[in-house]
Amino acid sequence: MATIWAILIMLCKLIFFIPLKIVELLLFSKWTCLSIIAYLVARLIYFCYQTKPSLKTLFNLAKVEILKLGRLLKAVWKHILEIGWQGNLSVGIALLSLTVGNLFFQLIYKLPFVNLARKRFQKESQPFLRFRTWRSWLAMGLVGSIGALMLTSWLVCLLRGVIPLIYNLGKASFDIRSLLLSNLFKFGMFNQAPILAWPIFLTLEVVVWKSAWINWEQYRDYNHNESGDDRFAKLSELKRQYKRIPDKAKTYPGHSGVPVIHVNKNNLPGWALNSQMKFRARWFSKWFLWSEYILGLNKVPAGYYYLEDDTINALITGMTRSGKGEGLVNPAIDIASRAEEKSSLILSDAKGELYQASYKILRKRGYNVQVLSYMDMDWSMSYNPLALAIDAAKHGYYEKTQAYVNSVAEAIYRKSLGKGAGNEKYWEDTSIALFNAITMALIDRANETSQKATNPEIDAWDTITIRNVAKFLNDLGSDSVIDLEKSTRNRIVMKSKLTDYFDELRQVNVIRFSKFREMADINFRASDFASEETKGNVYSSMMSGLNLFLQDNIARLTSKNSLDLRSIGNPRRLSIRFKSSSINNQANRYAHKPALISFYSEANGPKQGKGRLGGGRLRSARKKYFVKESKVLLDGRGYLNFNLQPQLPKRFYLEIELDGQTYKWVGNKIYQGTDEYTGEAILTGINLREITKPTSKPRALVDPAEIEFVYSEKPIALFMVTPPDKPEYYDLVSLMIDQIFNANYELALASDSRKTTVRVQFILDELANISKIPNMATKLSIGLGQNICFMMFVQNLEQIEDKYGKENTASIIGNCSLNILIKSTSAKTAEAYSKALGVKTITKREKGTNILNEANPHINTRNPEQRLLTANQLSKLESGEAVIIRGVKAQDKAGRKVTPDPIFVHGKTELPYRYMFLADEFDQSTTVGDIPIESKHRDLDLNDVAVKADNAWEKMRDWHNRLEKANDCELAGRHDKVA
The missing domain is CATH 2.60.40 (Immunoglobulin-like)
Structure with a gap:
């Protein structure tokens, strides 16, 4: 027992008295030492006083979490009561699954023969001991100095016991107490025997500091990032930089955005989700989801997403079956629908699965859900590409009408990458000009007949369709009439009825001017430089772009309009x-x-104030x-x-x-x-x-x-169903995207805030399956300032280059603040991402041995560069993993500047799949038959909105003849007869 007490006393001295003795020895004053201690205590008290509000806040946060836990347990208990005590067995099984079963799985999964995953991404072996800075040398020296101080005290005590024995040999006895370990702490020897103590101490100090220097030089880290200092962002940094939101069910303040990482919560749903992310079999997930439902935990968040909620563009690259839809597309829809400031969504949906699965949850969360389906057009909204031009014409906006018509023509005919050259550009330009001419002529006809004083054509504006443009060209361009001006007695010159129609239109405009007629005539003359023989080729070139609109299903769909495209961002x-x-x-x-x-x-009611009359006098409200x-x-x-x-x-x-x-x-x-x-x-x-x-x-x-x-208070979710086996419809999707952007961008610029009222977010899955979107690179660069952003998914970067050309591809990628790689086996894509990640400096050790001196091998170290992840490693990313290259991230949530290091999503931050935690939100059993779709064109008879071209030609000639006689006559409508 005495030995134990001695050891305890020695430990107390080591902990409490050694620092005091060292300071006392250095300062040569006990009072100075006490003053310093008093000052430190005062600073500690002041610090506690200063952090009192923070401690109070911490206490309040703990209180809130406890209350949340209480409410959760109460909700679980209420749910158990609702399902009845007959379900006690199910409740017990579910509870065991989420607790004992989860724990058992986590333990089993750590066994090497169960978890067969190998170590990856580790291409540098760090030495066991490595000193990084001069502080290591200082620490070794100080620790050695303390040891030298203690050893000096012990040696002085030993010498003081040995010296009398030497001087009085045989007469004096050796004092055994000079060997006690407690002598290590007798620092008073420096005052009692300075002649012995100081030489020994200084000698030991030289040895200590020299040894410290040798060790530091031997084991110091010579890696100072000379070859590169790139690294991945740390989790703690990401938590400071991005907004945290619950991963399901609950609303959150502010706008939606792009999920960057996911972190599981430390609760039952979080444990279950963690297990599912390790073992991704669907039957395994169904079991946990059933357990959560039985316990009423299916609406409890299992974790948090960290969200980039700024208005940014994102490009996501992932090969087919890499988990783009399950890991990002579906969660992005759910995240957007839970924001307090909801965004309007425009989504490309190849098979209609997104639309069917998310329709109910989007409607419940306040969205106006629309679908433009080219898979089953009778169950689709109507979309007339000329609707914007019609609306502008009704208001008398001539220039806007021309611009809207021209944008439709550009989307249909401009196929060449860049500006085109040679014959290709010629045929494109002439087709665009001729399309503009015929469309403006039809608009002029509708404008005249709808404003007639007698018997106006009420549905005249319904005739402005692309099918009627195609029919007009086909019917009038294939028939000919005699050109009376160029014909002679000996030679008869023919011209097409189409040319004659525009000749008559020009003569009418001389008598009665109209801006629409002038625009139609100018565009026609721009396409009319060729001879009559060559005009046939021009007409054929134009018709080749309109054949699609002659199909009855497409013609009906594009003859009516269900949605005002400007209301998507400006409702x-x-x-x-x-x-x-x-x-x-x-x-x-x-x-x-x-x-x-x-x-x-x-x-x-008006406010009342005191007055002389009892009722008082009235004040304005x-x-x-x-x-x-x-x-x-x-x-x-x-x-x-x-x-x-x-x-x-x-x-x-x-x-x-x-x-x-x-x-x-x-x-x-x-x-x-x-x-x-x-x-x-x-x-x-x-x-x-x-x-x-x-x-x-x-x-x-x-x-x-x-x-x-x-006026509307609901955001819009527009799904564009584009079946992959019908690429001929891709042009219509591209045209709609172009019109949505242009219409909302134009209104945003004219508003006070220079932004759309509602954020417009394009989620374009399989971007390569959509025809080239006009001026896509420009849209990405200018749209952000007006609250319009894009989230685009491709299988590899080569798809963008094939669609938009090399120069535009670089601009498209550069205008995306987040470039996310899920997985790609494309060598070019993987190499591009690997290069963009950057390089770090590693320590590479090389061993050299001599057969005559194998016990002392020669170790040589170098500091070469190494990419954060090689192209080969990127091609082997596993489910839920991703690499994110951040272009712009200027500051964190507190406003401090940050460096946008790339993000490696893996391990604790990997992304869960939809089926693991969002099965209730996305109902996969919903079919088109379960969704009420209003289709204006479903029962439309195309003859009701048709303009017979020959009849229109005759009425134009008749109107010209009558105008020559009287200036106040009107153009006959579709339902009128020519006298």
């Missing part, structure tokens, strides 16, 4: 026309005038402004166009100040029916009623028919 828009005269041809004095627009609501005096410029036609950002209450007021006068309307939301998924009333529109008109003149004329208020 709340107001358009009011102010006119100075009821005569359309007169100049509008309000064109290009500034106006102030305000939206506000008033409190229920308080106003709550949603938009206050925003300045807007009217356009050249007198339209006030305003893109409304905030949502409005059920009843609101609209006030516009124009030219010193105030116009006021009261608005009410119109509801009809109840949504079967959300249980909320369905908002169908806004009713505006004018309540205040200016009393003084002149005042603007406002026709209620020229007030358009587009």
Whole structure:
């Protein structure tokens, strides 16, 4: 027992008294030492005082977590009661599966004959002992100095016991206490015997520091990243840089984005998900999902996603069957639908599986879900590519109409990479010009016949379809008439009816000018330089691009329009026309005038103040402004166009100040029916009623028919089903993407915020299966500033190069802030990603031996460069793993600058698959028959919207003849007969 106490006392001295003695020895003052200790204690107290709020916050966080756990247990207990005690057996099995079963699996999986995964990504063997900085040498020296100090004390005590014995040989006895280990701590020997102590101590110090220097030189790390200092981002860094959101079920603040990594929670669903990610058999996942459902844990998040929620573009590369859909596409849809600030989604869906599986959950979360299906067109929305041009023409926007028509023509005919050259470009240009001419001619015909004073053609605008353009060319381009101007007695010159139609159109425009007719004529003349023989080739070139639209199913689908493409990003828009005269041809004095627009609501009933009469005097009601005096410029036609950002209450007021006068309307939301998924009333529109008109003149004329208020509070999810076995439909998908981008980008630029009201996110799976999107590289670079972003999936980088060309491919990749590689066996793709990851400096040791001196081998070290991951390693990534190259990441969540190191998603951060935790959200059993799809074209008779070309030609000639006699006659409509 005495020995134990002695050891304990010696340990106490070692821990508490040695530092004090060392400091006392160095400072030669006990009071100085005590002063320093007092100062340190004071600093500790001050630090505790300063961190009191943080400690309080930590306590509150712990309290919140405990309350969450309590609510979770309460919900589980309630769920068990709901399923009845008859399910006790199921509950017990489920509980055992998630606890004991999970633990058992985790232990078993650690056995080497169960977990057959080999070590990967380890291409450097670090030595057992390595000193990195000069602090290591300093630490060795200080530790050695302490040892020298203690050894000096012990040796001095020993010498003081031995010296008397030497001087008094045979007379004095040796003091055995000089050998005690407690003498190691007798630092007072430096004062009692300095002649012995200091020489010994200084000698030992020289030995200690010299030895420390030798060891440091021998084992120091000479790797100073001379060949490269690239590395992967650490998990702690990623947690500081990205927003954390629950991985399922729960909403979260802010916008959605691209998931970067996933981290499991330390709860039962998190443990289950961890097991599923290690053993990815689907039957294994079904068992855990069943257990979670029985215990009511199927809506409890199993972990967290760390999300890049900035407006960025992402390019995801993964070969077929690499898990792109399960690991990123499906989770991206779920993540977007749970955000408080939801984005509108435009998704390419090769087989329609995404649409069917996610329809119900998107509807429940407040989305307006639409599908453009080229797989079964009778169960699809309608889409007229000329709808934007028709709307612009109705408002009298001539230049916009021409631009929209030209964009459709470019998407149909411009196939060459770059700008094209030679004959290819010639045929493209002439086809585009001829398409523009015929379309503008049909628009002019609809504009004239719909505005007739007598017997107007009410459905004239419905005839503006690409099928009618093709029929117009086919019917008139194949027939000929005599050219009276060029024919002589001896020679008859023929010309096509199409040429004659545009000749008549030009003559009509001389008598009665129309901007639409002028544009049609200019475009036709641009394609009319060839001889009559060559024109046949021009017509054939144009028809080759329109044959698809002559198919009945495509013709019906593109003859109607279900969705306003501008509402995808701008669902709340107001358009009011102010006119100075009821005569359309007169100049509008309000064109290009500034106006102030305000939206506000008033409190229920006027406020009362105290007065002499008992009821008091009335005060004006308080106003709550949603938009206050925003300045807007009217356009050249007198339209006030305003893109409304905030949502409005059920009843609101609209006030516009124009030219010193105030116009006021009261608005009410119109509801009809109840949504079967959300249980909320369905908002169908806004009713505006004018309540205040200016009393003084002149005042603007406002026709209620020229007030358009587009209002919706739901984001849109648009699925474009493009079957891989029908590549002829890819052009239509590309055209729609181009139109959606251009329409929303244009409105965003005109708004106060320079952004779309709702973020527009394109999720384009299998981008290579979509025809070349016009100006794709430009879209990626300019769209982000207007709140439009792309998430694109390809199998390898060569697919982009084949579709867009080498120069555009570099621009497309460069405009993506996140380049994610899931897996690719393409050597070129793997090499590109490997090179982009960068290089690090490693320590490479080489051993050389001499047969005569094998006991002392020669070790040589070098510091060559090594890529973070080689191309071969990238081609062997496993399920759930990915490599992310970050182009732009300027700061973390706190605003501190960060270095955008690449991310290696593996191990604890790998991505789970949809079937592991989102089976309830994505119902794979849903079919098209379960989804109510409104299709305007399903029962459409194409003859109801057809324009008979020969009949239109005859009526154009008749109108020209009548205009020669009287300038006030009108063009006969489709249903009118020629006199």
